[in-house]
Amino acid sequence: xxxxxxxxxxxxxxxxxxxxxxxxxxxxxxxxxxxxxxxxxxxxxxxxxxxxxxxxxxxxxxxxxxxxxxxxxxxxxxxxxxxxxxxxxxxxxxxxxxxxxxxxxxxxxxxxxxxxxxxxxxxxxxxxxxxxxxxxxxxxxxxxxxxxxxxxxxxxxxxxxxxxxxxxxxxxxxxxxxxxxxxxxxxxxxxxxxxxxxxxxxxxxxxxxxxxxxxxxxxxxxxxxxxxxxxxxxxxxxxxxxxxxxxxxxxxxxxxxxxxxxxxxxxxxxxxxxxxxxxx
Numbered sequence: 062x063x064x065x066x067x068x069x070x071x072x073x074x075x076x077x078x079x080x081x082x083x084x085x086x087x088x089x090x091x092x093x094x095x096x097x098x099x100x101x102x103x104x105x106x107x108x109x110x111x112x113x114x115x116x117x118x119x120x121x122x123x124x125x126x127x128x129x130x131x132x133x134x135x136x137x138x139x140x141x142x143x144x145x146x147x148x149x150x151x152x153x154x155x156x157x158x159x160x161x162x163x164x165x166x167x168x169x170x171x172x173x174x175x176x177x178x179x180x181x182x183x184x185x186x187x188x189x190x191x192x193x194x195x196x197x198x199x200x201x202x203x204x205x206x207x208x209x210x211x212x213x214x215x216x217x218x219x220x221x222x223x224x225x226x227x228x229x230x231x232x233x234x235x236x237x238x239x240x241x242x243x244x245x246x247x248x249x250x251x252x253x254x255x256x257x258x259x260x261x262x263x264x265x266x267x268x269x270x271x272x273x274x275x276x277x278x279x280x281x282x283x284x285x286x287x288x289x290x291x292x293x294x295x296x297x298x299x300x301x302x303x304x305x306x307x308x309x310x311x312x313x314x315x316x317x318x319x320x321x322x323x324x325x326x327x328x329x330x331x332x333x334x335x336x337x338x339x340x341x
Contacts, residue, residue, distance in 0.1 A: 094126055144172060245278070
């Protein structure tokens with residue numbers, strides 16, 4: 062793991078353990094994306110870019126690209142700007158038994174926020190009302206075919222019956238709280254055997270990682286639908302689970318959870334190619 066990436070992931074682990082997750086104040090900033098490739102970032106890159114946005118309040122646009130990509134638009138990264146590391150996949154060719162094998166490897170690149178660039182003007186975003194965001198979110202939920210039972214008093218996903226239980230929307234503080242909670246359970250739903258086959262609850266560590274997956278997935282979906290920041294206790298809930306993750310593997314656990322959360326997001330809202338694969 063690259064030192065810059067490891068440093069950022071260690072900082073993210075520390076934030077989560079302190080009950081202040083990097084996604085907690087980032088919902089209003091939307092999902093990080095690349096304005097050149099027109100792709101969204103995935104996996105641990107989302108957490109690292111959100112974390113950087115939380116540290117630098119002048120980053121009010123969630124657009125990131127490499128130095129060369131910004132230059133290709135006629136823009137220029139401001140001298141002295143510090144890049145933020147991201148991870149992207151590539152392949153390494155190796156000859157074995159007379160055959161060339163392509164081995165997947167992970168590499169590190171550095172991206173810069175639009176606020177670090179001169180000569181670039183972000184495209185104006187269409188104005189979307191809260192009601193429109195709720196309708197779009199509900200349309201996505203309906204399209205999944207997930208069985209959602211509103212008769213219970215606690216939100217949960219039940220693997221045995223393959224159903225989501227959640228109280229009626231009127232029992233939540235606001236519709237925004239309802240959708241964030243439902244996104245959490247829907248992320249669990251994607252991990253069931255007929256779909257991504259991710260769920261394993263044989264140890265407390267695996268359970269803790271799955272809770273982290275669900276919360277990252279929920280926050281990514283929440284950002285995607287441009288829903289406003291809400292008062293939430295999820296960060297402290299996730300912090301309570303972090304103690305069950307092995308001390309020597311917390312950074313790897315966060316990377317794994319972020320990757321699985323992106324797979325869940327892409328299952329619910331497909332996209333052909335992720336931005337970081339074209340980042341270098």
